[in-house]
Amino acid sequence: MFRLIGTRIMTKHSATLSFYGAAGTVTGSKYLVQCGRSSVLVDCGLFQGEKQLREQNWAAPPFDPATLDAVVITHAHIDHTGYLPRLMREGFRGPIYCSHATAILMGILLPDAGRLQEDDAHFRNKHALTKHAPALPLYTEDDAREVLRQVRSVKGEAPQVEVAAGITASLFNAGHIIGSRFVVLDVKLGKHGPSRRVLFSGDLGRHDHLILREPAPPPECDDLIVECTYGDRLHDRSRVDEDLARVICDAAHKRSPILIPAFSVGRTQEVLYRIHELEKANKIPVMPVWVDSPMASHVSQAYERLAGEFDEPYRRELASRLSPLKTSSMQAASSREESKHLNEAKGARIVISAAGMMTGGRVLHHALRILPDPNAILLLAGFQARGTTGRRLLDGEKEVKIMGQWTQVRCRIEHLEGLSSHPDWKETLEWLSGIPAPPSRVFLTHGEPEATEAMERHIADRFGWNTHIPVQGETVDLDCPDNASG
Numbered sequence: 001m002f003r004l005i006g007t008r009i010m011t012k013h014s015a016t017l018s019f020y021g022a023a024g025t026v027t028g029s030k031y032l033v034q035c036g037r038s039s040v041l042v043d044c045g046l047f048q049g050e051k052q053l054r055e056q057n058w059a060a061p062p063f064d065p066a067t068l069d070a071v072v073i074t075h076a077h078i079d080h081t082g083y084l085p086r087l088m089r090e091g092f093r094g095p096i097y098c099s100h101a102t103a104i105l106m107g108i109l110l111p112d113a114g115r116l117q118e119d120d121a122h123f124r125n126k127h128a129l130t131k132h133a134p135a136l137p138l139y140t141e142d143d144a145r146e147v148l149r150q151v152r153s154v155k156g157e158a159p160q161v162e163v164a165a166g167i168t169a170s171l172f173n174a175g176h177i178i179g180s181r182f183v184v185l186d187v188k189l190g191k192h193g194p195s196r197r198v199l200f201s202g203d204l205g206r207h208d209h210l211i212l213r214e215p216a217p218p219p220e221c222d223d224l225i226v227e228c229t230y231g232d233r234l235h236d237r238s239r240v241d242e243d244l245a246r247v248i249c250d251a252a253h254k255r256s257p258i259l260i261p262a263f264s265v266g267r268t269q270e271v272l273y274r275i276h277e278l279e280k281a282n283k284i285p286v287m288p289v290w291v292d293s294p295m296a297s298h299v300s301q302a303y304e305r306l307a308g309e310f311d312e313p314y315r316r317e318l319a320s321r322l323s324p325l326k327t328s329s330m331q332a333a334s335s336r337e338e339s340k341h342l343n344e345a346k347g348a349r350i351v352i353s354a355a356g357m358m359t360g361g362r363v364l365h366h367a368l369r370i371l372p373d374p375n376a377i378l379l380l381a382g383f384q385a386r387g388t389t390g391r392r393l394l395d396g397e398k399e400v401k402i403m404g405q406w407t408q409v410r411c412r413i414e415h416l417e418g419l420s421s422h423p424d425w426k427e428t429l430e431w432l433s434g435i436p437a438p439p440s441r442v443f444l445t446h447g448e449p450e451a452t453e454a455m456e457r458h459i460a461d462r463f464g465w466n467t468h469i470p471v472q473g474e475t476v477d478l479d480c481p482d483n484a485s486g
Helices: 051-057 084-089 100-126 141-150 237-254 267-280 294-303 312-319 336-342 363-370 389-394 425-432 449-462
Strands: 002-005 008-011 015-019 031-035 038-042 070-072 096-099 151-154 161-164 167-173 181-188 195-200 223-227 257-261 289-292 330-332 349-353 377-380 399-402 405-408 412-415 441-445 475-477
Touching: 015 441, 031 181, 038 161, 038 167, 038 181, 070 161, 084 100, 084 141, 096 100, 096 167, 100 141, 100 151, 100 294, 141 151, 223 425, 237 257, 237 267, 237 377, 257 363, 267 289, 267 294, 267 349, 289 294, 289 336, 336 363, 349 363, 363 399, 363 405, 377 389, 389 399, 389 412, 425 449, 441 449
Parallel strands: 038 070, 070 096, 096 151, 195 223, 223 441, 257 349, 257 377, 289 330, 289 349, 377 412
Antiparallel strands: 002 008, 015 031, 015 475, 031 038, 161 167, 167 181, 181 195, 399 405
């Protein structure tokens, strides 16, 4: 028996790993493991950022979704899950495995992503901002709700689950966002052959995260796929609260509005928690805080039901009913009318809105008014991928296109890079140092070229391991480690 993979013939005893996302970029994570008749996809994310990346979301998948046995998800962020409804429309009907917390978050994020796709198509059609007639959503809210029926949550950590014939998955705490896990696949090479262990880091967290438990140490493996988001940078987390307090105090003094683009999962909650703590310590004045993201509000409510994901100090705060994610003067804009009303407000205020890299969502409506205002402050909280509006602003562009309109940038730009929930290169090396034995190969993904190349040098200097930076569409053999094919 054999199976054709691209231009390759695969026997029933062969095993391969293909990179169909997050290769040379930080978005669109998709890793396909095939062994004999079994086929498992690890993560299923949307491409974001530059146009050439986003267009890949509309292209035919590089594999047949109908032949997939299962998908295993590391965490709920859209660049790891947002392609799932499209995958289903293309024929996938198998189970989707993830942690219990990730299953809850996907139930919030995916319908919202479908709704945003529909809203964006409607806006473009209404204002004739499309080259297509008519503009269509990549998928709908109904598509997203349908795919949720296929989700199977894995309770606890590190239990082995058979996700396809000859392939088992184990999930370990990754500490990136609530529910995040790194995934270990044990792949049986033939009926009587040995197993090959493949570890996918997904997005790792940091050992000194403000709220979450730290990542579990990595177990021994043959092949390791590790993220390199900050492979060329170091964080200065010690200044985060100091810088945040400085910006807020300055805004209060000058009666300036602050717009904080923030991911609805993780980043919004950390920003709120830090403001809450700074208020308690009397380090900042109390200012009106608006959370203009219904999804972020739903996620914050879910935090209260997922106490096991957090570190001990935060669990104690939850148990004491202190509402650590509420500031002294906080309101949520649930309706579009409330969101529009925020644009008419005057004076010092903080608006936290999605999306975090300004690739869509309500934050764009606020940006149209904030960016041209020389008295306003745009506070970027974390990583901004190449090609996103957030990255353009961080790079100092004086005019950017917002919802089809060229907008002058006169506001003050601040960046709190230390808020990132990704490790820097030293933190990544410390996590890797916990592995019991050197892996045969290390594949460097989920990073822009400068970051992955720098991470490769750091790993070589520290460990001397065999590393490889895969390209989009590359396939490597798991049973013959020295072979690869494009």
